Amino acid sequence: MTTLMAWRNLRQDPIRFAATVIGIVFAVVLISLQTGMLLGFMKTSAGLVENAGADVWIMARGTSNVDQSGLLNESAYYRALTVDGVESVARVVIQFSGWKRPDGGMESVILVGFDPRTGMAAPWNIVEGSRDALLAPNAVMVDRLYADKLGVSKLGDRVEIVERMAVIAGFTSGVRTFTQSPYVFTSYNNALRYTNVEHGGASYMLVKAKPGVEPAALAERLGAVLTKEEVLTTSDFASRTRQYWILTTGAGSALIMGAALGGLVGVIIVAQTLYSATVERLAEYATLTAIGAGTGYLNRIVLTQSLIAGGIGFTVAAVIASVLAASSASSPAAVLLPPLAIATIGILTLALCAIASLLAIRKLYTIDPTSVFR
Amino acid sequence: MIQTPESLIVEDAVLTYGKGEFATPALRGVSLTAKPGEVLLIRGPSGSGKTTLLQLMGAMKEPDKGKVSICGTPTTGLSQKRLRAMRLNRIGFVFQFFNLLSSLRAWENIAAPLDIIGMDRGAAEKRAKALLAEFGLADRADHFPKQLSGGQRQRLAVARAIAHDPPVILADEPTAALDTENGQAVAQILRDLAVKEGRIVVLVSHDHRLEPMVDREITIEDGRVVEERGPARPKSNALRSTLSALIEARRAASGDGRGGSGARQEGPRISSLS
Structure with missing residues (x-):
C-alpha cells in the first residue's frame, strides 16, 4: 500500500509531479549527453591506436x-x-x-x-x-x-x-x-x-x-x-593517449563537471519538490504515525515517490538522449550511449533520487503523533 | 470501581510541559479507569488537560509521574517502537476532523492500519469492504474522502478505527464537525462499539448531545479531575451478562487481553445517512 500511496500522492498534485519529472528529464539528458560525449571522446582520441592492427607500438621517448x-x-x-x-x-x-x-x-x-x-x-x-x-x-x-x-x-x-x-x-x-x-x-x-x-x-x-x-x-x-625508444602495448598506448586528451587538456573534467552539475540540479529539484510535498502532507503522516506506522513505513512512501518520479523522468530522458546520440552519428563529435551506459545512468538517477528524498525523510523523523489532536 | 485487567487505567498521572520558570502543569495527578463495555466521556474547558490525558491514554507519551496501563500493559518505560505497537494493536483513534488519507479510497483508508500490521492486501480489502457495508458505506467503497459528506467521513473514520479490532477506542470531539443527525448516528455507533462489542470507548468532547450516550462523565479542570458522574445508564443484568460473555470471548480470541474478531457483532451498524 505504500507504493499505492506514493503514486497517488504524486498524482494528486499533477503540476508539482510534472515539474519534478521535467526537472529530472533535463538533469538526466544533461548527464547522458555529457557522459556520451566523454565516451565518444575516449573512443575517438585513441581510435587510431586501437584500429591500427598492431600489438606493440615503438615510439620516441x-x-x-x-x-x-x-x-x-x-x-x-x-x-x-x-x-x-x-x-x-x-x-x-x-x-x-x-x-x-x-x-x-x-x-x-x-x-x-x-x-x-x-x-x-x-x-x-x-x-x-x-x-x-x-x-x-x-x-x-x-x-x-x-x-x-x-x-x-x-x-x-x-x-x-x-x-x-x-x-x-x-x-x-x-x-x-x-x-x-x-x-x-x-x-x-x-x-x-x-x-x-x-x-x-x-x-x-x-x-x-x-x-x-x-x-x-x-x-x-x-x-x-x-x-633509447619507448615501447608500449596497444592498450597501454591507447590509455596514455586517452589520458592525455581527456584529462590533461581539461576536456574530460569539463564534461564530468557538466554531468555532475546536471546531477546536482536534479537532486535539488527532486529534494525541493519532495520536501514541500511531504510538508503539505505532514498531517496525514502524523495520522499514520498515531495509528501505529513506524518511520520505516513512512520512509517507504516518500522514497517510493522519489523513485517513481526518477523512473519516469529517466525513461523519458533516456529516449531523448538516445535520439540525440543517434543524430550525432553524422557529426564530428560523437555522443556514444551504449546500453551499459544508459543502464548505469538509470541506476545513478534512482540513487540520486533516493539521496534527494533524504531531506523529506528527515522531516518525517520530526513528526509528533500527538499533533493529530488539536 | 472494579479494575479488570482489560481496563484502561490512569493512576495519579502528572505531566508538565516545559521546565523551570516556563513549566506549565498539564496534569496534576489524574486517576481514572475505563472498563470494557463502557463509554467514558471526558469534559473540561480548553487548556484543562483533556487532550494531554487523551495522549497518555493513546500511548503517545508517558506521564512524568504516575502510571498508564492499557489492557493490562503499562506504557511506562516502553520504547517508541513498543508504544507504536501498542497503539497499532490496542487502540483505535477517531478524530474531530476525521484525519482520513486523501489519496486513498474509502476502503483503502480502512485497510491502511491492516497494511501497517502486515495483513495481505486481499484479506485487508475483504475486511475493509465488510466494515463499509456494516457502516452503510458499501456504495462508497471506491470514493475518495473528498467525495464523501461529513457524516460519511466520520463513519469511515470510525470504521478505520476498528479495522484492526482494537479493544480501546479513543475519540477526540467525534461529533463536533457533524450536524445533529450525523452526530447522533456516530455517537450511537460509538456506544454500540462499547455496549455490543465490549470495547472501551473514551470520548473527549464538549458536545452535550453525547451525554445520553455515555456511561460515565469525568470533568477536568486545571489538570485535575473535579467531578465524576455516572453511571448515567445503569446496565441491566442481561446486558451485564452479555458484556461478560463478549469480554470473555475477546480474551479467548486474542489470548493477550486484546480484542478478537470473534467478539465483534456482525450485521449492519447503520442503515442510511447522508
Missing part, C-alpha cells in the same frame, strides 16, 4: 599521445625485427600537416602514412575507393565527416598538402579525430613526400606479434633491445 610524436630512425626498425616473437614491423608516419583546400583556404590535418605491406595503420571503415588506391602517388583518403571542412566532395578532387598536390582516392566513414585536425590517410611512401621524415624513418614502428605471443611480454623484450 616521452610521446604523450598518438597525434604528437617525435621521430624514429631506421635502426629501430631492424632492431625490432631481431626480437623473438615479432612477426612483422611496420613504419608509420603520423604528423600534423597543412592542407590547402581547392578554394584556397588552409586547414590543419594529421597525415597518417601507413605500411601497405603489413596493412598496419591503414584506414578503416572505407566507404569509397580502396586501400590499394592509396598506393598511387599523391593518393590520399579522408573521412566523409570532414569532407566539407577539407573542401572535397568526390574521388579525384585535388588539393595541396604542404604545397604538394594530393588527390582524393577514397573516403572513410566515422573515423573521427579528437583534435580539430582530420586524419588524412596515405601510404608510407607518399607520406614521406609530405613530411620531413627521412626514408626509413618513422613516427612509430608498429609491431605485430607472432600467434600466441603476449603483447605485454613482447613489449618488455622489445624495450630491452630498444633502450
Whole structure:
C-alpha cells in the first residue's frame, strides 16, 4: 500500500509531479549527453591506436599521445625485427600537416602514412575507393565527416598538402579525430613526400606479434633491445593517449563537471519538490504515525515517490538522449550511449533520487503523533 | 470501581510541559479507569488537560509521574517502537476532523492500519469492504474522502478505527464537525462499539448531545479531575451478562487481553445517512 500511496500522492498534485519529472528529464539528458560525449571522446582520441592492427607500438621517448610524436630512425626498425616473437614491423608516419583546400583556404590535418605491406595503420571503415588506391602517388583518403571542412566532395578532387598536390582516392566513414585536425590517410611512401621524415624513418614502428605471443611480454623484450625508444602495448598506448586528451587538456573534467552539475540540479529539484510535498502532507503522516506506522513505513512512501518520479523522468530522458546520440552519428563529435551506459545512468538517477528524498525523510523523523489532536 | 485487567487505567498521572520558570502543569495527578463495555466521556474547558490525558491514554507519551496501563500493559518505560505497537494493536483513534488519507479510497483508508500490521492486501480489502457495508458505506467503497459528506467521513473514520479490532477506542470531539443527525448516528455507533462489542470507548468532547450516550462523565479542570458522574445508564443484568460473555470471548480470541474478531457483532451498524 505504500507504493499505492506514493503514486497517488504524486498524482494528486499533477503540476508539482510534472515539474519534478521535467526537472529530472533535463538533469538526466544533461548527464547522458555529457557522459556520451566523454565516451565518444575516449573512443575517438585513441581510435587510431586501437584500429591500427598492431600489438606493440615503438615510439620516441616521452610521446604523450598518438597525434604528437617525435621521430624514429631506421635502426629501430631492424632492431625490432631481431626480437623473438615479432612477426612483422611496420613504419608509420603520423604528423600534423597543412592542407590547402581547392578554394584556397588552409586547414590543419594529421597525415597518417601507413605500411601497405603489413596493412598496419591503414584506414578503416572505407566507404569509397580502396586501400590499394592509396598506393598511387599523391593518393590520399579522408573521412566523409570532414569532407566539407577539407573542401572535397568526390574521388579525384585535388588539393595541396604542404604545397604538394594530393588527390582524393577514397573516403572513410566515422573515423573521427579528437583534435580539430582530420586524419588524412596515405601510404608510407607518399607520406614521406609530405613530411620531413627521412626514408626509413618513422613516427612509430608498429609491431605485430607472432600467434600466441603476449603483447605485454613482447613489449618488455622489445624495450630491452630498444633502450633509447619507448615501447608500449596497444592498450597501454591507447590509455596514455586517452589520458592525455581527456584529462590533461581539461576536456574530460569539463564534461564530468557538466554531468555532475546536471546531477546536482536534479537532486535539488527532486529534494525541493519532495520536501514541500511531504510538508503539505505532514498531517496525514502524523495520522499514520498515531495509528501505529513506524518511520520505516513512512520512509517507504516518500522514497517510493522519489523513485517513481526518477523512473519516469529517466525513461523519458533516456529516449531523448538516445535520439540525440543517434543524430550525432553524422557529426564530428560523437555522443556514444551504449546500453551499459544508459543502464548505469538509470541506476545513478534512482540513487540520486533516493539521496534527494533524504531531506523529506528527515522531516518525517520530526513528526509528533500527538499533533493529530488539536 | 472494579479494575479488570482489560481496563484502561490512569493512576495519579502528572505531566508538565516545559521546565523551570516556563513549566506549565498539564496534569496534576489524574486517576481514572475505563472498563470494557463502557463509554467514558471526558469534559473540561480548553487548556484543562483533556487532550494531554487523551495522549497518555493513546500511548503517545508517558506521564512524568504516575502510571498508564492499557489492557493490562503499562506504557511506562516502553520504547517508541513498543508504544507504536501498542497503539497499532490496542487502540483505535477517531478524530474531530476525521484525519482520513486523501489519496486513498474509502476502503483503502480502512485497510491502511491492516497494511501497517502486515495483513495481505486481499484479506485487508475483504475486511475493509465488510466494515463499509456494516457502516452503510458499501456504495462508497471506491470514493475518495473528498467525495464523501461529513457524516460519511466520520463513519469511515470510525470504521478505520476498528479495522484492526482494537479493544480501546479513543475519540477526540467525534461529533463536533457533524450536524445533529450525523452526530447522533456516530455517537450511537460509538456506544454500540462499547455496549455490543465490549470495547472501551473514551470520548473527549464538549458536545452535550453525547451525554445520553455515555456511561460515565469525568470533568477536568486545571489538570485535575473535579467531578465524576455516572453511571448515567445503569446496565441491566442481561446486558451485564452479555458484556461478560463478549469480554470473555475477546480474551479467548486474542489470548493477550486484546480484542478478537470473534467478539465483534456482525450485521449492519447503520442503515442510511447522508
